Amino acid sequence: MAQQAKFDVPKLREYPIVPRVREGAMQHSKPFVAKPEFQQPLGFPGELVDNWKEVALGKMGELLNKYRSVQVFLDICVKCGACTDKCHYYLGTADPKNMPVARQDLLRNVYRRYFTFTGKYLPKLVGAVDLTQDVLEDWYRYYHQCSECRRCSVFCPYGIDTAEITMAGREILDSVGIGQKYTNEIIGKVFKIGNNLGLPEPALADTLQGLEEEVKADVGVDVRFPLDEKGAEVLLVTPSADFFAEPHVDGLIGYAKVLHQAGISWTLSSYASEAANFGIFSGNYENMQKVAQRIRDAALDLGVKRIVVGECGHAWRVAYSFWNTLIGPFDFLDPKYPAPQHICELTYDLIRQGALRFKREANDHRVLTFHDSCNVSRGSRMGSTPGGQFEIPREIIKACCNHFYDMAPETIGESTFCCGGGGGLLTDDLLELRVKGALPRMEALKRVVDEHGVTHMAAICAICKSQFSKVMPYYGFEMDMIISLHQLVGDALDWGATAAH
Amino acid sequence: MPVVTLVYAALFYLATIILIGGLAYRIQRYARTPQPLKIPTTPAPTTRIGVVLRMLREVVFFASLFKANKWTWLFGWIFHFALLLVLLRHLRYFTEPVWGWVVWLQPWGVYAGYAMILGLLGLWARRFLVDRVRYISAPSDHLMLTLLVAIAGSGLAMKYVWHTDIVALKAFVLGLIYFDWQPLPADPLLLIHLLLVIGLVMIFPFSKLLHAPGMFFSPTRYQVDDPRERRHVARFAQAAGRLAE
Numbered sequence A: 001m002a003q004q005a006k007f008d009v010p011k012l013r014e015y016p017i018v019p020r021v022r023e024g025a026m027q028h029s030k031p032f033v034a035k036p037e038f039q040q041p042l043g044f045p046g047e048l049v050d051n052w053k054e055v056a057l058g059k060m061g062e063l064l065n066k067y068r069s070v071q072v073f074l075d076i077c078v079k080c081g082a083c084t085d086k087c088h089y090y091l092g093t094a095d096p097k098n099m100p101v102a103r104q105d106l107l108r109n110v111y112r113r114y115f116t117f118t119g120k121y122l123p124k125l126v127g128a129v130d131l132t133q134d135v136l137e138d139w140y141r142y143y144h145q146c147s148e149c150r151r152c153s154v155f156c157p158y159g160i161d162t163a164e165i166t167m168a169g170r171e172i173l174d175s176v177g178i179g180q181k182y183t184n185e186i187i188g189k190v191f192k193i194g195n196n197l198g199l200p201e202p203a204l205a206d207t208l209q210g211l212e213e214e215v216k217a218d219v220g221v222d223v224r225f226p227l228d229e230k231g232a233e234v235l236l237v238t239p240s241a242d243f244f245a246e247p248h249v250d251g252l253i254g255y256a257k258v259l260h261q262a263g264i265s266w267t268l269s270s271y272a273s274e275a276a277n278f279g280i281f282s283g284n285y286e287n288m289q290k291v292a293q294r295i296r297d298a299a300l301d302l303g304v305k306r307i308v309v310g311e312c313g314h315a316w317r318v319a320y321s322f323w324n325t326l327i328g329p330f331d332f333l334d335p336k337y338p339a340p341q342h343i344c345e346l347t348y349d350l351i352r353q354g355a356l357r358f359k360r361e362a363n364d365h366r367v368l369t370f371h372d373s374c375n376v377s378r379g380s381r382m383g384s385t386p387g388g389q390f391e392i393p394r395e396i397i398k399a400c401c402n403h404f405y406d407m408a409p410e411t412i413g414e415s416t417f418c419c420g421g422g423g424g425l426l427t428d429d430l431l432e433l434r435v436k437g438a439l440p441r442m443e444a445l446k447r448v449v450d451e452h453g454v455t456h457m458a459a460i461c462a463i464c465k466s467q468f469s470k471v472m473p474y475y476g477f478e479m480d481m482i483i484s485l486h487q488l489v490g491d492a493l494d495w496g497a498t499a500a501h
Numbered sequence B: 001m002p003v004v005t006l007v008y009a010a011l012f013y014l015a016t017i018i019l020i021g022g023l024a025y026r027i028q029r030y031a032r033t034p035q036p037l038k039i040p041t042t043p044a045p046t047t048r049i050g051v052v053l054r055m056l057r058e059v060v061f062f063a064s065l066f067k068a069n070k071w072t073w074l075f076g077w078i079f080h081f082a083l084l085l086v087l088l089r090h091l092r093y094f095t096e097p098v099w100g101w102v103v104w105l106q107p108w109g110v111y112a113g114y115a116m117i118l119g120l121l122g123l124w125a126r127r128f129l130v131d132r133v134r135y136i137s138a139p140s141d142h143l144m145l146t147l148l149v150a151i152a153g154s155g156l157a158m159k160y161v162w163h164t165d166i167v168a169l170k171a172f173v174l175g176l177i178y179f180d181w182q183p184l185p186a187d188p189l190l191l192i193h194l195l196l197v198i199g200l201v202m203i204f205p206f207s208k209l210l211h212a213p214g215m216f217f218s219p220t221r222y223q224v225d226d227p228r229e230r231r232h233v234a235r236f237a238q239a240a241g242r243l244a245e
Ligand code: SF4
Pocket: A086, A087, A088, A089, A098, A099, A100, A103, A145, A146, A147, A148, A149, A150, A151, A152, A153, A161, A162, A163, A166, A418
């Protein structure tokens, strides 16, 4: 069922090779620009301001004073080239501006020109350039060809994280009035309605009721999907795609089944019905804080003891790494549990306590592999030891499935490849980029399919799931090969004796 | 006092001032700029001691570079380690009496001079041969390599081809340190070698050589992975909005 495409879909090769540089190969790729009415609620000008050059440089100066990462990273790159073949977008497109260091250079060359001694007086020598319309356009193009996955930062000898530079670039673009439609519209929806999809409370309640009926019909158990229930122990925040998108919703059913079998009272919130925080994509601190604030408010309002986050990569990075800073302290929650807690941590703890009963044969028709999501892998942790974010999901899979095979080591764990749709790029106006950026993951998947007969790839990120369902057909895979980790858990839960209660 | 001596003495002092002043300025800038969020590249150590070990692995073994690219790692590591030996070897011009281990190091320092050139040429070759690295190289990157190769080459040439009066040289150097100026032997090769070194020292705080102090300020590497256990709050954020509560 290979898809027809308006662009060349890369061929899957047996052994990946780094492509030769093809200048301008993705010059044409850029996302739609946000309309004025979506810019203003976020505090950005509606369209390109007249004095954009001064504004952009002013913003750059501000960011240099505000973020040590930006200041240090712009200074210390030695152009060693170690990162040049690490970005999935370079590997998939061969456009040299998709090499992490070259992506940074788009900003660095302007930084040098206006903020450093050598760039001011010897621009040619250090490659410094004036800020022109062309440069601004290149920023818009190539800062929207980075999924902020941080793979480059693993390999850079100084840990230079291109994601930080991309965020700075996007924040400058926002400040002069050219924001990205997809991301900024979604942030606007969260401000207004509470979730990325603009799903209002009645629709949400309806959906959840439908799920209760579905599960009842399926396994004969009254698994509940509570909404806005005060006094519940757990507030579950999950990406809103979990409410209806496939295969996400089967993950949500899995969380509900786990919580039900463990006897934990829980609730969703219609006010904070979104775990994802698109504020991270432009790195704008204030917007990120404002989006996150809803969750603190909901937790206080509902009087919960724990906050648990569903399967979502960027959401988990923001929750794990940033929440305590942005909306902490969480001194009102039960100190026995980490705040916030990942749904995988919760499930894994229950498995270790023997609180869940599995019939692993239920998953025998599946041969699994696991896709480590970039933001979980390199921007967060699970459990109490480094690398828990790799072990815990795998332990869960092994507890409920008999057939599991990892992909090649250089494509998982801390070296995992982004799905190609992260960082605010999961939009159809960037489809070519998304398909090409998925190449390294598709090649790794192909190998385990050929060698071990893998039938499904489990993931714990809403973006990964949407992205893979969309792009896998271009590479000749079935779109339902991608599966939520908690669907595997939910399918394997054994209701035997408890079905009655 | 010969004019050459005066000029070089002045340049040495100037270079020292630029190096110290320039580095102090950059470092205080790095130190004072806040890092509002926790961004260690994970898996990361969960303790301070773990971070010190992570940094040591980076500084001593170039651990991340090793993961990234074996050739760059090999040439880069050879160059840096050799440079360290060569610098230590040069301590004999700055100390009287010369410390025992510096004496012991002398022959190794000479081998290191060759190794340094080898490492540099390897790194330079990548700038021509690998199309990706060629694409990202600016003239300043080539110039930096030229400078370093020229410094190493002129140093070795003095050792083997065109000897210089090292007793007089040492008197000059010690004179600079104790403000008791002595004439500098005016051998052309020595003058070139010293001039190149002075140049390198002067551009240090304005160039990518800032990676040396800067890497200790790289949040992805120095931060402890403990955001849930310890609340991290940046100054500017504290001042703004509800975090002040
Ligand atoms: S953060 Fe990821 S997408 Fe961005 S440049 Fe680095 S490797 Fe590429």
